[in-house]
Amino acid sequence: MQFSNSAELAKAIRLKSLEMVYNAKASHIGGALSMADILAVMYFDILNINPSDPLQPTRDRFLLSKGHACTGLYAALGLKGFFPVDDLNTYAQDGSIFLSHTSHYIPGVEISAGSLGHALSVSTGLALAAKRKKKEWKTYCLISDGELNEGSNWEAILFSPQHQLDNLILIIDYNKIQSFGKVENVIQLEPLKDKLVAFNWDVFEVDGHSHEELRNVFANCNNSTIKKPKAVIAHTTKGKGVSFMENKLLWHYKSPDKDQFEQAKSEILSIC
Amino acid sequence: MRTAFIHQLIEEAKTNDKIFLLVGDLGFSVVEPFAEQFPERFLNVGIAEQNMVGIAAGLAMEGYCVYVYSIGNFPTLRCIEQIRYDVCYHNLNVKIVAVGGGYAYAALGPSHHATEEVGMLRTIPNIVICTPGDPAEAKAITTFSARYSGPCYIRIGKAGEPTVHTKQTFLEPGDILPVIESTADIAVFSSGAMLKYSFDFISENNVNSSLYSFPFVKPLRKAQLISLFKKYKRVITIEEHQLNGGFGSVILEELNNFSETEEIIKTVKVRRIGIPNKFFSIAGSQEYLRKAASIELKKEFFTQENRN
Ligand SMILES: Cc1ncc(C[n+]2csc(CCOP(=O)(O)OP(=O)(O)O)c2C)c(N)n1
Numbered sequence A: 001m002q003f004s005n006s007a008e009l010a011k012a013i014r015l016k017s018l019e020m021v022y023n024a025k026a027s028h029i030g031g032a033l034s035m036a037d038i039l040a041v042m043y044f045d046i047l048n049i050n051p052s053d054p055l056q057p058t059r060d061r062f063l064l065s066k067g068h069a070c071t072g073l074y075a076a077l078g079l080k081g082f083f084p085v086d087d088l089n090t091y092a093q094d095g096s097i098f099l100s101h102t103s104h105y106i107p108g109v110e111i112s113a114g115s116l117g118h119a120l121s122v123s124t125g126l127a128l129a130a131k132r133k134k135k136e137w138k139t140y141c142l143i144s145d146g147e148l149n150e151g152s153n154w155e156a157i158l159f160s161p162q163h164q165l166d167n168l169i170l171i172i173d174y175n176k177i178q179s180f181g182k183v184e185n186v187i188q189l190e191p192l193k194d195k196l197v198a199f200n201w202d203v204f205e206v207d208g209h210s211h212e213e214l215r216n217v218f219a220n221c222n223n224s225t226i227k228k229p230k231a232v233i234a235h236t237t238k239g240k241g242v243s244f245m246e247n248k249l250l251w252h253y254k255s256p257d258k259d260q261f262e263q264a265k266s267e268i269l270s271i272c
Numbered sequence B: 001m002r003t004a005f006i007h008q009l010i011e012e013a014k015t016n017d018k019i020f021l022l023v024g025d026l027g028f029s030v031v032e033p034f035a036e037q038f039p040e041r042f043l044n045v046g047i048a049e050q051n052m053v054g055i056a057a058g059l060a061m062e063g064y065c066v067y068v069y070s071i072g073n074f075p076t077l078r079c080i081e082q083i084r085y086d087v088c089y090h091n092l093n094v095k096i097v098a099v100g101g102g103y104a105y106a107a108l109g110p111s112h113h114a115t116e117e118v119g120m121l122r123t124i125p126n127i128v129i130c131t132p133g134d135p136a137e138a139k140a141i142t143t144f145s146a147r148y149s150g151p152c153y154i155r156i157g158k159a160g161e162p163t164v165h166t167k168q169t170f171l172e173p174g175d176i177l178p179v180i181e182s183t184a185d186i187a188v189f190s191s192g193a194m195l196k197y198s199f200d201f202i203s204e205n206n207v208n209s210s211l212y213s214f215p216f217v218k219p220l221r222k223a224q225l226i227s228l229f230k231k232y233k234r235v236i237t238i239e240e241h242q243l244n245g246g247f248g249s250v251i252l253e254e255l256n257n258f259s260e261t262e263e264i265i266k267t268v269k270v271r272r273i274g275i276p277n278k279f280f281s282i283a284g285s286q287e288y289l290r291k292a293a294s295i296e297l298k299k300e301f302f303t304q305e306n307r308n
């Protein structure tokens, strides 16, 4: 499918995710919508990838750690042509490879996730391998805010600057909600930027729904000569793009009924 | 089973002010009634299972009876060393509760298939392994665990499973529950949530077989098990777990021990049904995944006469 800009891709990702969740009566639409703009910019403007050769050795690696938001990634990959978009109609059905958490059996998916707090350590290993093998490709890892409760992430955050992994870009989908409460009420992350700076990362903060800010920040990450891993704190809204889903914990679980689906669809279509 | 568990835990907490519930950022629309009634004995510790089990150990050292609640592999494999060393080695009063045992969350993929944890946990000393088969057993196990002092693992399914037992059950560690008693020389030993399936299979197909539910994998009541081995020539074990090291393995080990000590001198054939040491990376319903993993009973298992 051809898109003329990342905004069109973002809209299509949102619609497709919504459709998959609706048809399968599945959960986790909120977290798919919060990262839709990040995915659109990554897959439209940033990543060096080839849909017809998903395992090309020189490709950039993009690892989605919050595997529950798989519909967003599947949509992005299908729309980019990694597989026929219609394959997504089988999402979560008997026998389908499209599991309700990311699966590495799907072309373009670098890692199976779903247990939170795994992919950043793996990304760190990839970045280390690129360094040792003197390769130019970058490793991008998108994690959730809730996931920063996991100690494993902080182990990777300690490790990466030690080995000057400036080819590693961590993106945090900071939508302020986790599974059973607001981030600030469960495990407060603030001051998040100061924490990452203190851990010796090169840290950027952006509006995770502004494509321009996202494009600029990734360009800055890639042009930077500072020998530190990069962290992009992307401030987002869980459920972004559908008014009645925005900032609502319920939409971590709930699947839209027919009326809600129609309304959500028309709201997404009206985003310009 | 999930509902039976939380209801019974609330009942126990009303009369036992030591009961404390920790959740790993889970339990939406399940644990709220507990949190509302006992706010001082409830905490969402966040998505941090290793820390959660460590916290539970500390609370237990100070006299609390701590329940730790999360999905499948997260309160088990993710923090298995904290379970082994902090909880079990110190023999602390911590109950690990996993919802979504086996393929209860089938479509969510291997991250959510809890299909190895019984085998891993049962090798650890001091821990009691509980695998209730229906809401009645889940209730009885909750009561047992609240009154028992020491580490327990409780594997529960999801919400909405039908109840198989018609009588109120109370459980002592190791109890084996007769569900169908027939005159045939064959019996199905069902572990955990396979109970309803096994019950329906035997009833709907008019199969002449007994059925026993095993709400525990460890310990097992020795005298009761010996009497079952004496009674039957053939046993079929069924579990929603890897065959390696799971419930069927336990039965084989026990049988072997009994023949070594000559408490059993006849031959009992055991057919084990479980997962053939494979990951299943396909979506589908729980029934679909069970079938794909060959967790199913077949009529011929029962008609085949002993070839002796
Ligand atoms: C190790 C682990 N523990 C618990 C869970 C259950 N779980 C699924 S999503 C989620 C949290 C959702 O919030 P967040 O991580 O912030 O994701 P987002 O808001 O981006 O959807 C939890 C606790 C899990 N998948 N993995």
Ligand SMILES: [Mg+2]
Residues within 6 Å of the ligand: A144, A145, A146, A173, A174, A175, A176, A177, A178
């Ligand atoms: Mg979040």
